[in-house]
Amino acid sequence: MKKLEPVSSRRGFLKGLLSAGVAGTIGGLPSGLLVPQKAQAGTFDPDAYQIFRNACPRNCYDTCSIKTYVKDGVVQFVEGAPESTFTKGALCVKGYTYPRRLYSPDRVKYPMIQDKRGSGNWRRISWEEAMDIISDKILDIKKRDGSLLGLGLTKYSGNFGITNYGVEGMMSSLGYTTRFVGTPCWPAGIDAQNYDLGDMWCNDPEDMVKAKYIIIWGANPAWCSMHTMKYIYEAKSRGAKVVVIDPILTQTAAKADEYWQIKIGTDGALALGMARHLLDLGLVDNDFVTNHAVGFEEFADYLRENITVEWASEICGIPAENIKALTEEFAKAKPAAVWIGYGMQRHTNGGAMVRAIDAFVAMSGNIGVEGGGARYGHLRTWGFNYHAMIQKQPEGSVGFVGATGPKGEFDFAGESTAAYSDRAYNINKTAQEILDSKDPELKMLWISCKNPFAQDFDRNKLEKAFDKLEFVVSVEQFFTETVRHSDIVLPVTTLFEEWTVNASYWHYWLSLNEQAVKPMHEAKCNIEIAALLSKAMNAKEPGSCTFPQEIDAKEWMIKEFNQGIYDLFGINSWEDLRNGPRKAKLPSSASWNTREFMTPSKKYEFKSELCEQNGFNALPKYVEVRKPDAPFKLLTPHVQFALHSQFVNIDWMENFYPEPFVYIHPEAAKEKGIKDLDTVRVFNKIGEVVVRAKLTDNVLKDCAVMYEAWFRKLTFNVQNVVDDCAADMGAMKTGAPGVALHDQFVDIVRV
Amino acid sequence: MSKRYAFLVDMDRCIGCRGCAMACKNFNQLAPDMVWRQVYPLDEAIYPHRERAFLSLACNHCDRPACLEACPTASYEKREDGIVVHHQETCIGCTNCIRSCPYGAPRFNSQEKHAEKCSMCYERIDAGLLPACVQACPTQALTLVDLNEIDESKYEQYPAGYPAMKRLNPSTRFILPKKPRIVRG
Amino acid sequence: MNYEFPLVFFTALTQAAVGISLVAAWRETRTECIGLFSFRREWLTVFVLASLGLLASLFHLGDPKRAMTALVNLSNSWLSREGLVFGIFAFFALINIFRRSKLFVFAAAVFGIAGIVIQGLTYAPVSMPVISNAVPMCIFALSALCLGTSLTQMAEENGVSKMRTFLLVILVILLAALPFVWKGGDVLSQETAALWLSSVPFWGGIACLVLALVMSLIGRRCIVMGLLVLAGVILCRMTFFADTLHTATRIGMPY
Structure with a gap:
């Protein structure tokens, strides 16, 4: 390398120049002005920081384990926890913005009230004033209706920290209320996998390195699960072929060996075409379909009678020879995996399409196989106590008399035998449910961990629906459009300011989320807000809220742990997680490795009677997608x-x-x-x-x-x-x- | 022989996530509007699929840095290990380095009124750690290499879309992106 | 659009000052002229223009208070050298106001020429391939000579007038030809050409210079013409600084 003159000698030259007085016009100036200070290059010292453990609580496959560096009570920077082989020291582009979120000048800093919704005339109020107004409204509703069904909660995935289920707990502690239930995210696929396998349970994504063939079907991990890409690359470098099937040439598609641009909503037809070809070639795993499955013969008959590769090709737009070739390659490569993306099931035939793909993977013998599987998601590491969530209704509460109460995929409370239940509204029809609400009408909405105006469907209808509401409370970090449609906004903590614990629905790591710094401004975490509300309620009407009035957020985080969690992760105490995230001790990286399924038959169900009972085809038959009404x-x-x-x-x-x-x-x-x-x-x-x-x-x-x-x-x-x-x-x-x-x-x- | 540190950008592994660029902001506590590393999508004339292949670039820590030759206050220093460090505290914000660097590495901090650029996190390297951007890459597309150790013939120095400045001899090396086989109806 | 006005005025005014000083130095060699002109006023003009130019350059700095530290990197930086040389040039101009001597006059001229050469190197960065060559130096030298021959009291003198007409022709041809030459180059050159050709200041500047040329040809009074040349140089300089593409603007795209 060509060596450049060191800086110091250049400076020496200049000093000489100056002392000789050659630089006429600048003579007379103190020469110190002209000599740059030597920059003292301090070495970075990780030990100069306090380290805290955090976890990204967003609705994301990767649920990163975060290592937070704090100095002088200020978060200096974050990095991915190196202890997790999944996070592996790297966050994503979003995760690295967290210090800015914490210190953003845009944050909601204290409770505020808007004089007229949408007016932008916000006034700062104290927490006491805010709770006074809110509790007045709740008591008013109870007085008018004789129940609290006029009070609704909409909450979803804005913060998946387990203690945030205390928001549901807060609602229960007030009485029987209206809950927006369901999920806009992944429900069709969840049910599909439940019909087929008895549960949604995927392999450890880290075992994808063992796959010899990977079809990424309607998922875009390069953008939505960046940390899984390294396993896909590793599989590739070990000789696996990676095929992406997607209507969009995604970033993941650009990294695949082969990309298929499929017509939207036709994945089911393609999967059935592939299944038929598997059948024709005699490449079906006979052991699996006879010993571990039910209904295969009927499915095979359906395929023979109704499905051809050419038919599938016609519908999905992929040439028949490609379909045949891929089917053969997939069947001959063992293990072979399919990653079923959530995008693919957000269709009127979404569940049916997932079932068709499950069936194809099952026939190929890749269910219960390390490096194989029809991978969708799992909730196997979510066995917490849900202490914050499970609160008792006040004595004498009146609710909704109906068959069953609300559900949610993260609802682990189990069955209730109470006489009353909450009223369940469909979260995917928020606007319509509010507009249709009666007996009693929904009057007040509490919004937390959710931004309906950005995420709920048919925004214009939602505007009308919100006009019908008497009172809206938003718990937020930023002035979103939903906050604009609220009467009161309450500032909520970021991950650095609260205690909680996080699990993933994809990988098998568990992360602690410690309070790394004191909350900024007047922010409070969701369970502290619940406690404050309880205090205000009980002051006005003793016994009107069962939520504890004083809580220690850290203690409440500890209460979420149980022996089952400790055993699963091989830890003695939650405090072990202070040394870094831990991975579940899995007997096998493969889900369903024993091939004992959780269906009624305990086998893989090509034919699901449960599915039929719920109004769908028992077999994973072809279902057409919604007809377009615009170009x-x-x-x-x-x-x-x-x-x-x-x-x-x-x-x-x-x-x-x-x-x-x-x-x-x-x-x-x-x-x-x-x-x-x-x-x-x-x-x-x-x-x-x-x-x-x-x-x-x-x-x-x-x-x-x-x-x-x-x-x-x-x-x-x-x-x-x-x-x-x-x-x-x-x-x-x-x-x-x-x-x-x-x-x-x-x-x-x-x- | 001393080291010649360099970034190796494997465009075939790069997913354009911008994690490297944000990790840089996060670790170096950059001003809100400041970036030291930028991820540039390749034009369709170079890679046929729009916004699907990228050049992740910060400072290229050139052998003969244009910034160092442009700076009137001698605020740039080329270390023995190849890292080009800019000393903000002596910079008077003349922007001559910004005009001169063909890669747009130095940028003007309009609040502090000085130039600044990627330092390859030399404070981290000196402590035995990787630069923040390299540590942040989820696919190991961005790595730190020693040009004295690697077989340079395996890598590109001037991929399309990257100014070929032979006199400066930029240290960054590249692996070109491959294209998937496409099946369309 | 960032026209870099501090640099526009710095370069244009220092070039005017150098141009005038060169004419003045040339005159020193011709004894018949001695006594005909107010040398003091001329060197005062040189000094004021150079000082204004240097002052303008301060507005380009983030921290003008530490402007003097720009002289630190003489061993590497053409910008450092430029500052120093123009400082010395201004210093000799100042001396010539009060104690003009042939030595000081030629010293000013020599530093002036050096200044133009260095300026030509300073503003030919490797990052702007279309001007990373002798183009800036040629433009700057021609600008200095055109300004010098049109802004001095001697502008009406026959030899100077002919020289000026000739220089103006060359400058106009050079400036107007550049974008057309670039049109045949690579993508970056073509895009720079397109920017220059669609630049209002550029064509305004060319118009000023052409007008000055016409006045020079028909021998009109010089002050308007001198200002026209100055305006032409400044306008074209705005385009030079604002519309010459930097390689960093096209990273990821073909060059």
């Missing part, structure tokens, strides 16, 4: 910069993702007279979005793609054009069917 099929999936409505509002993120776009195919754009970066109106019968267009053949000709996100400075909102049409399955395990948010149709014109 473009609209997909609104995730972008790597956002987790639903979170992160894109952080100014750091604006450096990398300042503006949303609608992505359309160049040929479709040409027909519409749209050029690259033109501003366009994306619209349908329920609303419109004005946004700039980018042209790319990453999307299908009849498809438009917009990535969901909430921008603090833009009105962009994909929910303007996404209606609340239901998916097929989901009601069994999550309380409400999913939503067909990828069966949406729009037209596009140049503005």
Whole structure:
């Protein structure tokens, strides 16, 4: 390497120059002014920091274990916990913004009241005043209705820290209320896997390295589960073939060996075509289908009578020879895995499509195999006490007299035998449920860990629905659109300011979330807010709220642990997690490794009577997708910069993702007279979005793609054009069917 | 022989997640509007699929840094191990380095009114740790290498979309992205 | 659009000052001129222009208070050298106001020429391939000479006037030809050409220079013409600084 003159000698030269007085015009100045100070390059010293353990509590496969470096009571920076082989020292682009979230000038800093909803006339009030107003309203509702069913809660995945189920607990502690239940996320697939296997239970993602063949079907881990990509790459480097099937040429597709651009909502047909070919070739795992499964013969008959590869090809747009070739390769590679993405089941036929893929994987003999599997998700590491959630209703509470109370995929409370229950409203039809609400009408809504105006469907209808509500309380960190539609906003803590514990629905690691710094401003965590409300309620009407009035958030975190959790993770105490996250001790990295299934028959059910009882086909038959009523099929999936409505509002993120776009195919754009970066109106019968267009053949000709996100400075909102049409399955395990948010149709014109 | 530290960008592994760039902001506590590392999508003329292959670039720690030659206050220092360090405290914000660097590595901090750039986290390297961006890469697409140790013939120095500045001899090395086989209807 | 006004005025004004000093030095060699002109006023003009230029350059700095530290890196940085040389140039101009001597006049001229050469190197960064060559130096030298020959009291003198007309022709041709030459180059050159050709200051500057050329040809009074040349140089300089593409603007795209 060519050595450059060291800096010091150049400085020496200059000093000489100066002392010789050559530099005429600058003579007379103190020469110290001219000599740069030597920069003292301090070495980074990790020991100079206090280390805290945190966990990313967002609704994400990866649920990263975070190591937080604190100095002088200030979070200096974060990194991925190196102890977790899954996180492996690296967070994602979102995770690295956390210090900025904590110290963002945009945060909701103290309780505030808005003089008129939407007016923007916010006034600061004290916590006592806020609780006084809220408790007055709750007591008023109880007095008017004789029950608290007029009080509703909508909460979902904004913060999956276990103690945050204390929000549900707070509602129970007040009485029987109305709950928005279900999930917009993954319910059709959950039910599908429950019909087939008896539970949703996936292999350890880290065992994907053992796979010889991987089909990533409707998932985009390069954006949505970045940490899994290293296992896929490792499998590839060990010789596995990776195929991505997706209507969008995603970032994951660009990293695959082969990418199939499939027509939207036709994955079921493709899977059935592949199943038929497996059958024709005699590549079915006979041991599995005879000894570990029921209904295979009937399924095989269905395939023979109704399905051909050519038929599947016609529907899904993939040439028959490719379908045949892939089927053969998949069947001959053992183990072979399919990753079933959540996007693929957000259709009116979503559950049916997942069942078809499950069936294909099962026939190939890859269920219960390390490195194999039909991978969707799991909740095997979520066996906490749900102490914060399980609260008793006050004596004499009156509720909803109905068959069953609300459910949710994270509801571990078990069956209740009480005479009354909460009233369950479908979370995927928030607007319609509010509009239709009667006897008693929903009057007050408590919103926590959720941003309905960014995430709930048919935004324009939601505006009308909120107009009907008398009182709205939002528990938030930022002034979102939902906060704009609220009367009171309460500042809630970030992960660094609260105690909780987090598990993943994908990997098998458990992470502690310690309070690393004192809460900023007047922020409080959800269970502290519940305690404050309880205090206000009991002061006015003793016994009206059973939630403890004084709580120690750390103690409450400890109460979530039990021996089952300790045994599963091989720890003696929660404090062991202070040394880093721990992974569940698994007898095998494969789910269903014993091939004992949890279905009624205890076998894999190609034919599910339960499914039939619930109004669907017993066999994983082909079901057509929703019919379009506009020229473009609209997909609104995730972008790597956002987790639903979170992160894109952080100014750091604006450096990398300042503006949303609608992505359309160049040929479709040409027909519409749209050029690259033109501003366009994306619209349908329920609303419109004005946004700039980018042209790319990453999307299908009849498809438009917009990535969901909430921008603090833009009105962009994909929910303007996404209606609340239901998916097929989901009601069994999550309380409400999913939503067909990828069966949406729009037209596009140049503005 | 001393080391010649360099970033190796494996574009075939890079998923364009921007984790490296954000990790840099997070560790170096950059001003809200400041970036030291940027991830540039490759134009379709270079990689056929739009926004699907990327150049993750910070400072290239050149052999003959244009910034060092441009800076009138001698605020740039080339260390023995190849790292080019900018000393913010002597910078007077003349922006001549920003004009001169072909890679846009130095940037102007409009609040502090000085230039600043990637230091390859030399404080971390000196402590035996990896630069923040390298540690943050979830796919090991961004790694730290010693040019004296690797077989340079295996890597690209001037991929398309990256200014070829032979006189400066930038240290960053690249592996080009591959394309998937595409099946469409 | 960032026109970099401090740099525009710094370069244009220092070039005007150097141009005038060169004409003055040339005059020193011609004894018949001695006594005909107010040398003091001329060197005062040189000093004021150079000082204003240096003052303007301070506005380019984030921290003007520490401007003097810009002289630290003489061994590496053309910018350091530029500051020093123009400082010395201004110093000799100042001396010539009060104690003009042939030695000091030629010293000023020599440092002035050095200043233009160094300026040509300073503003030819490797990051702007279309001007990372002798183009800036040529533009700067021609600008200095055009300004010098049109802003001095001697502008009406025959030899100077002919020289000025000739220099203006060359400057206009050079500036106007550049974007057309770049049009045949790589993508970055083509895009720079497009930016220059669509730049209002650029064409405004060319118009000023052409007008000055016409006035020079028909021998009109010089002060308006001198200001036209100055305006032309400043306008074209705005385009030079604002519309010359930097390689970093196209990373990820073909060059």
